[in-house]
Amino acid sequence: MAAPRRGRPKIMVPRKHGPEIDIAKTWEELSKNIREIQNHNAANLSFEENHRYAYNMVLYKHGEILYNGVRTLVIENLDTLARDEIVPAFPTGMKDPNMQNDEEELLLKALRKVWDDHRSNMVRLGQILKYMDRTYIKPAGVPDTNDLGLQLFLSHIICSPIKEHLVSAILNQVRHERDGDVIHRSTVKGCVDVFLSLEVDRDGTTVYKRDLEPVFLKESQDFYEMEGERLLNSCDAPQFLRLAEERFEAEQSRTNHYLSSQTTQPLLQILKDRILTPHIDTVISKENSGLDVMIDNNKFDDLSRLFRLCRMMSKGMQVLQSALKRSIIRRGKAINHISLGDDLAEAEENEAKTKGKSNTRNTNLGIQPAITWVQDVLEVKDKFDLVWTTSFQNNREVEIALNDAFGTFVNLNEKCSEFISLFIDDHLKRGIKGKSELEVEAILDKTITIFRFISEKDVFERYYKGHLAKRLLYGRSVSDDAEHNMLTKLKVESGVQFTQKMEGMFNDMRISADTTKSYLEHVSKTTAPEIELNVTVMTSNAWPMASNSAACILPPQMDKACKSFEQFYHSKHSGRRLDWQLALGNADVHVRFKDKLHELNVSTMALVILLLFEHLGDDEKLAYIDIREATRIEDVELKRQLQSLACAKFKILLKYPASRNVDPEDTFTFNSNFSCSMRKIKVGTVSNKVENKEERKETRERVEEERRYQTDACIVRIMKDRKHMKHNDLITQVTAQLTSKFLPEPMVIKKRIEHLIEVSLFN
Numbered sequence: 001m002a003a004p005r006r007g008r009p010k011i012m013v014p015r016k017h018g019p020e021i022d023i024a025k026t027w028e029e030l031s032k033n034i035r036e037i038q039n040h041n042a043a044n045l046s047f048e049e050n051h052r053y054a055y056n057m058v059l060y061k062h063g064e065i066l067y068n069g070v071r072t073l074v075i076e077n078l079d080t081l082a083r084d085e086i087v088p089a090f091p092t093g094m095k096d097p098n099m100q101n102d103e104e105e106l107l108l109k110a111l112r113k114v115w116d117d118h119r120s121n122m123v124r125l126g127q128i129l130k131y132m133d134r135t136y137i138k139p140a141g142v143p144d145t146n147d148l149g150l151q152l153f154l155s156h157i158i159c160s161p162i163k164e165h166l167v168s169a170i171l172n173q174v175r176h177e178r179d180g181d182v183i184h185r186s187t188v189k190g191c192v193d194v195f196l197s198l199e200v201d202r203d204g205t206t207v208y209k210r211d212l213e214p215v216f217l218k219e220s221q222d223f224y225e226m227e228g229e230r231l232l233n234s235c236d237a238p239q240f241l242r243l244a245e246e247r248f249e250a251e252q253s254r255t256n257h258y259l260s261s262q263t264t265q266p267l268l269q270i271l272k273d274r275i276l277t278p279h280i281d282t283v284i285s286k287e288n289s290g291l292d293v294m295i296d297n298n299k300f301d302d303l304s305r306l307f308r309l310c311r312m313m314s315k316g317m318q319v320l321q322s323a324l325k326r327s328i329i330r331r332g333k334a335i336n337h338i339s340l341g342d343d344l345a346e347a348e349e350n351e352a353k354t355k356g357k358s359n360t361r362n363t364n365l366g367i368q369p370a371i372t373w374v375q376d377v378l379e380v381k382d383k384f385d386l387v388w389t390t391s392f393q394n395n396r397e398v399e400i401a402l403n404d405a406f407g408t409f410v411n412l413n414e415k416c417s418e419f420i421s422l423f424i425d426d427h428l429k430r431g432i433k434g435k436s437e438l439e440v441e442a443i444l445d446k447t448i449t450i451f452r453f454i455s456e457k458d459v460f461e462r463y464y465k466g467h468l469a470k471r472l473l474y475g476r477s478v479s480d481d482a483e484h485n486m487l488t489k490l491k492v493e494s495g496v497q498f499t500q501k502m503e504g505m506f507n508d509m510r511i512s513a514d515t516t517k518s519y520l521e522h523v524s525k526t527t528a529p530e531i532e533l534n535v536t537v538m539t540s541n542a543w544p545m546a547s548n549s550a551a552c553i554l555p556p557q558m559d560k561a562c563k564s565f566e567q568f569y570h571s572k573h574s575g576r577r578l579d580w581q582l583a584l585g586n587a588d589v590h591v592r593f594k595d596k597l598h599e600l601n602v603s604t605m606a607l608v609i610l611l612l613f614e615h616l617g618d619d620e621k622l623a624y625i626d627i628r629e630a631t632r633i634e635d636v637e638l639k640r641q642l643q644s645l646a647c648a649k650f651k652i653l654l655k656y657p658a659s660r661n662v663d664p665e666d667t668f669t670f671n672s673n674f675s676c677s678m679r680k681i682k683v684g685t686v687s688n689k690v691e692n693k694e695e696r697k698e699t700r701e702r703v704e705e706e707r708r709y710q711t712d713a714c715i716v717r718i719m720k721d722r723k724h725m726k727h728n729d730l731i732t733q734v735t736a737q738l739t740s741k742f743l744p745e746p747m748v749i750k751k752r753i754e755h756l757i758e759v760s761l762f763n
Contacts, residue, residue, distance in 0.1 A: 021060060023057065023060070023065065026056060026057055027053075027057065027066070027069055029053060030050060030053040030057075030066075030069075031069060031073060033045050033049075033050050034050075034125065034128075035073065037121060037124050038073070038077045038121050042124060047127070047128070050128045051130070051131070054066060054128055054131060054132055055131045057132075058131055058132050058135055058136050059131075063132055063135070063140065064136075064140065066132060067132065067136065067140070070125065070145070070148075071148060071152070074122075074125075074148070074149060075152055075156060077121065078114075078152055078153060078156040079156060081114045081117065081118070081157070082156065082157055085110050085114050086107070086111060086114060087162075088110075089106045089109075090107060090161075090165050091103040091104055091107060091165070091168075100172070101172075101176055101181065101183065104169035105173075105183075108166070108169055108170070108173075108187045108188060108190065108191040109190070111157070111166060111190075111191050112187070112190035112191055112194065114157060115153070115157075115190075115194045118149065118153055118157075119149070121149075122145060122149035125145055125149075126145040126146055129145050132145070150198060153198065154198045154207070158194075158195075158198060158207055163207075163211060167211060167212055167215060169191075170188055170191060170192065170212060170216075171219055173188050174216070174254065175219075175223075177250075177254070178223065178250070186258070188258045189257065192208060192258055192259055192260065194207075195207040195208035195211070195212055196208045208260060209262070213260070213262075213263055216259075217263070217266055217270065220251075220267060221274060224247070224270055224274035224275055225274045227247070227274070227275065228274050228275040228278065228279055231243055231244065231275065231279075232279045232283070236286060236288070236289035237283045237284070237286045237289040237291075237293070237294065238294065238299060238302040238305075240279070241283065241302060241305045241309060242302075242305065244275050244276065244309060245305050245308070245309060247271055247275065248271055248312070251264075251267050251268060252268070255267060268312075272312055272313050276312065276316065277313055277315075277316075280309070280310065280313070280316065281323075284306070284319070284323045291306070291323050295383065295384070300387070300390045301391075303387055303390075303391035303392070304391040304392075306391075307320065307392050307393065307395070307398075317395075317398075321398060321400075322401075324384075324398065324401050324402060325404065325405040325408075328384065328405035328406060328409065329408055329409045331380050331409075332380070332405075332408070332410065332412070333412065335373060335376045335377060335380070336373075336412055336413045366690075367422045367425075367426055367690060369419070369690055370415070370418065370419035370423055370426075370690055371422070371426060373413070373415075374419055374423035374450065375423075377406075377410065377450055378446050378449075378450065380406075381406065381446075381450070384402055385402075388402060403452075406450075406453050407453040407455070410450065410453040410454065411453070411455050411456075415690065415696070416450075416453075417456060417457075417459040417460035417462075418459075419690070420447060420451060420460060421460055421464045421466075422463075422467065422690070423447060424444075424447050424467070424486065425467040425468075425470075425471065427443055427447075428471060428477055428478070428479070428483060428486065429471060429476045440479070440485075444482070444485060444486050445489075448489045448493060451490070455742065455743050456703075456741075457741050457742065458706065458707065458710075458742050459699075461498060461741075462544065462699065462702070462703060462706075464502070465501060465502060465543075465544045466544045468483075468502055468505060469505060469543050472506070472509050472536075473536060473584050484506070487499050487502055487503060487506075490502075494740060494741075495740065501541070504539055504541075504542030505543060507542075508536065508537060508538050508539055508542060508543070511537065512535060512536040512537045515537060515569070515572075516533070516534050516535055518568075518572075519533070519535070519565055519568050519569075520532075523564065523568075530557045530560070531558060531560075531561040533562075533565055535565055537578070538581070551632050551633070551634065552582045552605055552608060552631055552632060552633050553608075553630065553631055553632045554582075554608060555608060555611045558607075558608070558611075562580060566578055582604045582605055583603075583604070583605060583637060584604075585603065586601060586602065586603050586604060587601070587602055587603070587604055587607040588600070588601050589610065591652070593671075593673070593675065594672050595673075595675050596676075596679075598674075598676065598678075598679060598680070598681055599679060599680045599681070600680075600681050600682075600683055601681070601682045602644075602645075602683045603641060603644070605631070605633055605638075605641050606641045606645055606683065608631050608633070609631060609641055609642065609645065610645070610652065610653075612627060612630055613653070613668075613669075613670040618669070618672045619669065620669065621656070621667040621668060621669045622667065622669075624638075624642070624662070624663070624665070624667070625664060627642070635664075639661075639662040642655070642662045642666075642668065643660075643661070643662050644683060644684065645683065646662070647659075647660055647661075648683070648684075650676065650681055650683050651674065652670075652671055652674060652683060653669065653671055654670075655667075655668055656668070656669075707742060711734065711738065711748065711749060711752045712752055712755070712756060714734050714738055715730070715734055715752060715753060715756060716756065718733050727750075727753075730749075730753065731749050731753075734749050735749065
């Protein structure tokens, strides 16, 4: 047998032949009980009895009487509640803010009390009228009990003047809290929840959305327009940012806790439009507290706050990036003034020489301007990198702006390539002594950071090759590993071709060491020359100074040693030509003075000059003209060598008359009375220094000449590959390929194209 099915118990319909009910009496009993429910006296009522009353009225086709009767009873109760509970709670308009605040809270509490009372009553009525809601409502086309209760509450409670008082009370509570007063948020939330529960149309628009939110947003707009002006005029930049962020946090908290989350975005947009957007640029630029001051004083929290606020605005990041660029470029221009100051000093020195006067200002600062400039740039870079990582969350847009600004001011200094090369040269010669590998690596990484900003990398390449060549030839590099490490970094940044010739220099040094070793083994088996040679054979296209062969007449013993090596070298490499670069060599020579024998390290040409005094007496002099005739050294080089021997720290020769400069009328004697505590003495020539205007002009002309060749080669290479191209496309391609070394001007490319066309036509 199948088990009996269980379901909802059914109320059996009375038989038709049963007695008719008395509708009037039934409604009288039911209405009396409904009033008891509304008066909170439902404890002694019978739910089953009341349900049967409503059921019978619907069953016997008197649902309309029941529905309208219930509606009337609800209206009567709501009117009573409005009259007895809400209207007496209307604020009296007292001027005392505290009293007014209390009255507003009482009104909001009264509304919530009436709402809770009404909803409780409607729930109980809904339970009694379930059969009516299920059977009568839909055919009759009227709201069910719950919806009826909402509609009646809306029309009889949320109506003028009650609604106006409620909205005003809520706005006043918000105003009190914005002014710093403490309010009972739960009270406001209770009223707002009522507004959110009441829909005014079929689209779901609530009383909150229709009647409260627009007024609230308008009042907020007016408030924050005045607040923005107040903060701007009364606060410094950090205070403005802090208070502005507090306003944002407060409004978000307000909408989350007792308003509606749907109001959050339009409210925050008002804050952006009234506090941030019109004033953030002025705040950033405040003279004694703006962005520059915050960066200088490491106000990382304030900078983080600025970054967060700027990200909120549509164009906030653009404003921040522009401000950072201005700050960096301003600092960079101040650093670049070092270069300008050096040029002014040089001009003053030239003017003094022209007038025959002595300028006491020290213009021979060597490479110190370059070292100072690079160190200052690195300090600024470190400062902004720290701000970027600490306060700006490693934001990519900010990083691009920072790099763009650094590139701008670095390239404003026409000496930037030379300065960076001199900085590296100084550190690779002596600056890394006593430093660990990690410290050396950090120094090289920092210099590469600035190298990335250089737009004319071919100019840097020219300076770096010259400085590297001198380090290798004079043995001044203190670490081969550091040298190779630096080349590796340059190769990563600019490609293999950028370092190809530099690597060729290292290769020549390695081969030369093997060649010298073989030569010394060779001469040891024969009659060895008086002078022991250590020769570096430089490939002409790898070394930057290979084509500059300075003239000089060698003493017999030196000439004999050179010819001995030439004979050996040609026996190994037939068909090659050797040009001696005497200006690049150095020598160790034993010199006996009256008190002591010293071992001097001098340049090759300085040795040639010293040997002229070898057989002269102590009082015998050689005139400048005599030295020039005997050695055939050019004036510029001869003066430089004599200056190092007679005017520097170690005065091996004595000059008459005594002065810092060498003139054609001067005479020289050997300083036999020279004395020094050191046995080995390095008599250096004039060390590296920043180029003067004439030298810079010459370097620029050579660079421009090389650029013309590179541009021509690039054009030919592209046309061989493409065969046919439009003129503008060709210029674009050439520009793209040459940008890694320098920024070619379109007009220059156009002229080179025209030049190549002319050459091809004539050929």
